Amino acid sequence: MATETTHAEGVVEAGPGMPQLDFSTWGNQIFWLVIALIATYLILSRVALPRIGAVLAERSGTITNDIAAAEDLKVKAAEAEKAYDKALADARTEAQKIVAEAKAEIQKDLNAAIAKADDEIAAKSADSEKAITEIRASAMENVEKVAKDTAKEIVAALGGKADAKTVNAAVANRMKG
């Protein structure tokens, strides 16, 4: 074994040039290295790597599931929104229908009331017409009568002997003109 890898420089005593090339320690290092490597390998292959692998797989599974669930919820939300919109539209049409119905009913009532009122007004104005006609007729009659009476009186006052029949005819004749 090359234990004597020393530089014989004289001044510096002993001291290996490169401890790496001191082959007397190789057996020791290799022995312990092999043990250390086997220990590391057992730790990794038995415990560490399966565990970390499982954690990573579980995480990616969880993430995938969560994304799928989120996708589901999104679809559901879209459906709910659609249903809401539909309900809203339905309610709106319903409301419009009700409003239209109410309006039609009111219009009907109103029309009936107006018609009734018109009828009443018409009746009343017919009555009034009749009354006015009567009043007018009676007034004309009165005027004729007053005119005949006045004419008789005037004729009498003028000294003539008034024939009632003649005077009446004359007045009637005159009033027609």
Next chain:
Amino acid sequence: MRPKGATTKEPEMATPQDAGDEGGLVFHPMDQFIVKPFFGDGTEVAWYTVTNATVWMFLAVIATFLLLVIGSSGRATVPSRMQSVAELAYGFVYKMVEDICGKEGVKYFPYIMTLFMFIVCANFLGLIPTAFTPTSHFAVTVVLALAVFLTVTILGFVKNGTGFLSLFWVASAPLALRPILAIIELISYFVRPVSHSIRLAGNVMAGHAVIKVFAGFAAIAVISPVSVLAITAMYGLEVLVSFIQAYVFTILTCVYLKDALHPHH
């Protein structure tokens, strides 16, 4: 942190060499790599002795355990900080293996993860002042690289039979060139474990040695501020190197594994 630890350590490391007494500049940049028994004062290192290398290797194992096992013990869907780091390390290596070797390579993920975690933990722990870095030793990296080389070669023959040899027979090249290319490919194949191991140990060792040299300069009052700055900068670089070298080692392992699984160019 590093300058203080390094400079205070220097005389202590130098005393066994009797060189510290001479005064002036004393560099022992390589002393930090000496493997010695962790318990007791002896220097005798038998194959079973618990050395400083042993201790730091097992600290790397413990660090791996703390990060990956204790860190992930919460099994939380929303991870804690430690668990995030553990998952990051897992995902980092897993993706590397999957990208390079394809689906078939995933089977070998625990082996590659073992290499990566051991190297990265040993490298980072080695950056603690006065620490020992197991990955700066060729004994360690050669074993790691040879393990990869042998595994990949055997796996290649088991999976593909003699078809594995088509790795050296570049079918897309002109026929006349193929024998020459085969020789080059063969040589490069056998150089792989050498470069694979020396790259890691060399990088780690060089960085630590350079820091030690700067620390030696810090003994001179005039230069010491520059020296401390240089050590700080070097330390930052070493943090980067620690990770990058672990990454490079791992990714090369994946590339070699890919060659074993799919030898056809």
